[in-house]
Amino acid sequence: MSKPEKPQRFASACPHDCPSTCAVEVEVHADGRIGRIHGTRDNDYTAGVICAKVARYSERLHHPDRLTKPLRRTGPKGSGQFEEISWEEALQDISEKFLEAEKKHGPQTVWPYFFAGTMGLVQRDSINRLRNAKSYSGMYQTFCTNMAWTGYIAGTGKLAGPDPREMALADTVVVWGTNPVATQVNVMTHAIKARKTRKAKIVVIDVYKTETMKQADIGLVLKPGSDAALACAVMHVLFRDGYADRAYMEKYADVPAELEEHLKTRSPEWASEITGLTVEQIEEFAKLVGETKKTYFRLGYGFTRQRNGVVSMHAASCIAVVGGHYQYEGGGAFHNNGAIFGLNMAMVEAHSLHDSSIRKLDMSQVGRILTGDKEALMDGPPITAMLIQNTNPVSVAPEQTLVKEALPAKTCSSWFMSNS
Numbered sequence: 001m002s003k004p005e006k007p008q009r010f011a012s013a014c015p016h017d018c019p020s021t022c023a024v025e026v027e028v029h030a031d032g033r034i035g036r037i038h039g040t041r042d043n044d045y046t047a048g049v050i051c052a053k054v055a056r057y058s059e060r061l062h063h064p065d066r067l068t069k070p071l072r073r074t075g076p077k078g079s080g081q082f083e084e085i086s087w088e089e090a091l092q093d094i095s096e097k098f099l100e101a102e103k104k105h106g107p108q109t110v111w112p113y114f115f116a117g118t119m120g121l122v123q124r125d126s127i128n129r130l131r132n133a134k135s136y137s138g139m140y141q142t143f144c145t146n147m148a149w150t151g152y153i154a155g156t157g158k159l160a161g162p163d164p165r166e167m168a169l170a171d172t173v174v175v176w177g178t179n180p181v182a183t184q185v186n187v188m189t190h191a192i193k194a195r196k197t198r199k200a201k202i203v204v205i206d207v208y209k210t211e212t213m214k215q216a217d218i219g220l221v222l223k224p225g226s227d228a229a230l231a232c233a234v235m236h237v238l239f240r241d242g243y244a245d246r247a248y249m250e251k252y253a254d255v256p257a258e259l260e261e262h263l264k265t266r267s268p269e270w271a272s273e274i275t276g277l278t279v280e281q282i283e284e285f286a287k288l289v290g291e292t293k294k295t296y297f298r299l300g301y302g303f304t305r306q307r308n309g310v311v312s313m314h315a316a317s318c319i320a321v322v323g324g325h326y327q328y329e330g331g332g333a334f335h336n337n338g339a340i341f342g343l344n345m346a347m348v349e350a351h352s353l354h355d356s357s358i359r360k361l362d363m364s365q366v367g368r369i370l371t372g373d374k375e376a377l378m379d380g381p382p383i384t385a386m387l388i389q390n391t392n393p394v395s396v397a398p399e400q401t402l403v404k405e406a407l408p409a410k411t412c413s414s415w416f417m418s419n420s
């Protein structure tokens, strides 16, 4: 019996909505099916390690239940009754319904709605080409990014921070508002390397005892939405106990004297009431950060899950400014390095066709928007047609009951389309 042919390996990148963007090698069998996926060894961020879900991506890609053809709902909402139709029929029907809706209420009645189920500039963002070409309603991407990005950029001016590989050179790694053991395994690769080679301490801050926290030297479970109070108390201690790097702030911060004044009353006792942490826990953490110049703050997307996420992220990122940690390799506050690539999205999104007078709706308010809330609709026409791509608002948008009720009984949204 002849041996089965060895699969070929091809270089690619992980398509998931995960900040790592791992470099991967994909096994492809002679019949075109993919096999195991491996982390690329010679990419020094991925370092040969990827998460279990993507290593077994073939099970998902080739799963018999995966949608590969358009389905049209035939029964009432929630009945689960669908019929398979051709792509031609699906595209024809959808475009006719969009034109019908547009005739009644104008183009802004159509709302392309998407997020990051599958990444890639074309896969994800080219829906905006359609939006711009047709002058459909715009969308604020308020899932996952706005709060954290705004808070971080308010301090740095740019969505960029110290290279995440520097985590391996840190003496303390603070994993704050993220659970990398479950969702971004590479953070652990570099943090554990720092622990093994430099005896670095790992601090984990979250609102419950995550799998990552179980591996921490110090775990701080605080009350949801109280991160800014903890950050203020840490900075209070840095100023109070002489850890603040005044020369650094003089050069790179806007108003260090005002900040110090503002923080005078934000003591560990004050923060203890708000965060639920003990005064000793806050003092211990602040002392560690103050004494360890190579402290790397990995600030995650947890900051986007709270109403005050902008100020929380901003306050947490400011600790590294007060302590001057940014100056040291292995130190500083990192959230996302999206800005360093300088991507030009003009072609993908058809920027030349963009009309800035068209309203931009908040995607998190989809429930209110679909139920005709005037404020959420910005006093504009109702939304009567949607193209929902790579996101599941019933699961992820706030006001879930309203969203469920709001999704219409029978409109264009009775389409499910695969992304094959």
Ligand code: SF4
Pocket (backbone or CB within 6 Å): 014, 015, 016, 018, 019, 020, 021, 022, 050, 051, 052, 054, 055, 183, 184, 185, 186
């Ligand atoms: S950690 Fe997993 S999901 Fe994240 S980029 Fe790597 S392979 Fe993809």
